[in-house]
Amino acid sequence: MTTQLETSTHAKSTESRASAGYREPVQQTSGRAHGSWLPGVTSIVFGGDYNPEQWPREVWDEDVALMKTAGVNLVSIGIFSWALLEPREGEFDFGWLDDVIDLLWRAGIGISLGTPTAAPPAWFWAKYPEARPVTRDGVALGGGSRGMASPSSPEYAVASSRIVRELAVRYGAHPALRLWHVHNEYGAPVSESYSVDSVRAFRVWLESKYTTIDALNAAWGTTFWGQHYEYWSEIDAPRRAASVVNPAQRLDFARFTNNALLACFVRERDILHELSPGIPVTTNFMATSCPAIDYWKWAKEVDIVSNDHYLTGERGDSHILLALDADMVRSLAGGKPWLLMEHSTSAVNWQPRNVAKVAGQLARNSLSHLARGADGIMFFQWRASRFGAEKFHSAMIPHAGPDSRIFRETVALGGELASLSELLGSTVTAKVAILWDWESFWAQDLEWRPSSDLGHRRQIETFYGRLWNDGITTDFAHPEADLSGYDLVLAPSLYLLSEAGSANIRAYVEAGGTFVASYFSGVVDENDTVPAGASPGRLREVLGLRIEEFRPLRSGETVELDNGLIGAVWTDEIVLEGATEVAGYRTGATAGRAAITRNRFGAGTAWYLSTEFDSVQLSTVLSEAMLDAGLAPRPNAGDGLEVVERRSVDTIFTIAINHGDREVAIETADAPPVVLAAGAVSISRRPVDALAS
Numbered sequence: 078m079t080t081q082l083e084t085s086t087h088a089k090s091t092e093s094r095a096s097a098g099y100r101e102p103v104q105q106t107s108g109r110a111h112g113s114w115l116p117g118v119t120s121i122v123f124g125g126d127y128n129p130e131q132w133p134r135e136v137w138d139e140d141v142a143l144m145k146t147a148g149v150n151l152v153s154i155g156i157f158s159w160a161l162l163e164p165r166e167g168e169f170d171f172g173w174l175d176d177v178i179d180l181l182w183r184a185g186i187g188i189s190l191g192t193p194t195a196a197p198p199a200w201f202w203a204k205y206p207e208a209r210p211v212t213r214d215g216v217a218l219g220g221g222s223r224g225m226a227s228p229s230s231p232e233y234a235v236a237s238s239r240i241v242r243e244l245a246v247r248y249g250a251h252p253a254l255r256l257w258h259v260h261n262e263y264g265a266p267v268s269e270s271y272s273v274d275s276v277r278a279f280r281v282w283l284e285s286k287y288t289t290i291d292a293l294n295a296a297w298g299t300t301f302w303g304q305h306y307e308y309w310s311e312i313d314a315p316r317r318a319a320s321v322v323n324p325a326q327r328l329d330f331a332r333f334t335n336n337a338l339l340a341c342f343v344r345e346r347d348i349l350h351e352l353s354p355g356i357p358v359t360t361n362f363m364a365t366s367c368p369a370i371d372y373w374k375w376a377k378e379v380d381i382v383s384n385d386h387y388l389t390g391e392r393g394d395s396h397i398l399l400a401l402d403a404d405m406v407r408s409l410a411g412g413k414p415w416l417l418m419e420h421s422t423s424a425v426n427w428q429p430r431n432v433a434k435v436a437g438q439l440a441r442n443s444l445s446h447l448a449r450g451a452d453g454i455m456f457f458q459w460r461a462s463r464f465g466a467e468k469f470h471s472a473m474i475p476h477a478g479p480d481s482r483i484f485r486e487t488v489a490l491g492g493e494l495a496s497l498s499e500l501l502g503s504t505v506t507a508k509v510a511i512l513w514d515w516e517s518f519w520a521q522d523l524e525w526r527p528s529s530d531l532g533h534r535r536q537i538e539t540f541y542g543r544l545w546n547d548g549i550t551t552d553f554a555h556p557e558a559d560l561s562g563y564d565l566v567l568a569p570s571l572y573l574l575s576e577a578g579s580a581n582i583r584a585y586v587e588a589g590g591t592f593v594a595s596y597f598s599g600v601v602d603e604n605d606t607v608p609a610g611a612s613p614g615r616l617r618e619v620l621g622l623r624i625e626e627f628r629p630l631r632s633g634e635t636v637e638l639d640n641g642l643i644g645a646v647w648t649d650e651i652v653l654e655g656a657t658e659v660a661g662y663r664t665g666a667t668a669g670r671a672a673i674t675r676n677r678f679g680a681g682t683a684w685y686l687s688t689e690f691d692s693v694q695l696s697t698v699l700s701e702a703m704l705d706a707g708l709a710p711r712p713n714a715g716d717g718l719e720v721v722e723r724r725s726v727d728t729i730f731t732i733a734i735n736h737g738d739r740e741v742a743i744e745t746a747d748a749p750p751v752v753l754a755a756g757a758v759s760i761s762r763r764p765v766d767a768l769a770s
Contacts (some may be wrong), residue, residue, distance in 0.1 A: 123147075131460075143479055166236075224267045229275045245352035254355070298670075315330050423439070436756075438487070445721075503724055521597075541701060600614055655676055675705075
């Protein structure tokens, strides 16, 4: 079924559409059924990416029958199908997609319909080579892979808007439609582009932000190395240069890139809102694994937060990193229902060593996301591809077919999720937050910092891992967000701190909160400029100290503290300005100086850790801060046991997952211990009123 642009689907007769099973879009205030979070969905979402275009027509019927067996109720389709849907510019072929959607609809399976704009067709690259993204080294990227065009390309804006509009008109009111899935993983693999269009757009963005060239010069500190500008037209993207490029310029280009990508999403979202009212629109985040995106900003623009997560199979703590990612997504969603759009049934295909999941891990990983707030569990993908770059990626139906352990575990998981509809809309509450700021990370991870060991991620993983092992559920928060609901706020890696963020932390501590900052925090302002005076800059008064000099350690070097702890990576020359020394350095260049401090500030307490501790030693340090906050580790924490509570109006659901290789006794205050076998999961319920008894 091929139509020309001049006789687009806008102009097709109502009769021909009706015969294909479609309805004209109707104006409505909401497409959601009462009590559901997606239109027509009243149970936990279960399914995955479905790519029927990779398979002969006779396989489709088998797929749908097996989906019914597995309990699948939602599939994502069309995500990489632009070349098939618009085989030539302005010509559209929806015949195969019509058939797939109707087949799924008749089987009672909903669709999350993708806009295929992450993979422009070959004709687009051939006709508009100037739209290709350009690397920092000046290389224009070719086709033959996945990825979008330069985000600022006007040709891409026109072409992507056209295909989205055609899809919205044709399918926007189809009864199978539950969700719009825009693009795919913005920021990967294309984030920054140094194309001519990007440079033009960057200049416009800068002029809008700074208004005058003098204000830009001041913000960027262009008196350094003679970088002063007289005209906006003189400004280029921060390309590879003879030496280190102005870090303030790099930081602003990262902000611009995030905004340029977000503008692409918003453009598509607005078309879908116009032509498919009441159907929520999302795009799949990669919450902690796509450093180019500031998801705090993106979360405000999607109707439903969704996320892709893949284990790093080689790491023994991969289940902890999974929990970190899930807690991050829940935080982005503001506690509202969110969707795990993609994860794997077993191995992925892009890691150096793609370790397969063991028996039972598929369910444990899925239920960990569920425990931490997901109301939908989906996979990439339904059926394993036989060709292409992802042919060794696992799937719900692996190459071995339905007579396989993976498919049997998939069916079992579908049955389990179908029995858990009562969890829908229940929430997770955390009393601890870790501060997370992508703009700070962009600045911190640039060149020429005092140590190559200052990457933001390592400290956050250590702090989060400590809390996970202590059985403490954790949120993530922006430094400028409302922190009043938390008893303890941690800043493991907060290099850049805005004036608003500083005031917010100050108010939190003054009001009685407990705050813990680790080394190299509060060092610069939002322009990557060191504030006047000693570090830690805007945290100096709250922490009650100043730092005369940074003392990074050599590779492998450690220092001893007078309380028996061992520090690594970093030390500071601290001068106390109201804070109390909790522990000092016994060895190293800072011997005799304070290492850990505690400062009473208003009604609260602020701690500073000037060196790096491993997870075991961090327990000793944080235990004292937890006492200030009125918190305590779970009695039976450790041993690979994960326990999280979700709460509805009248019920508390306790999800316990044993990631270890031996049975664990789950201790509770008002009941005998429950023994959970190795690798097992339990979900228990108790009424909310039981807390008061």
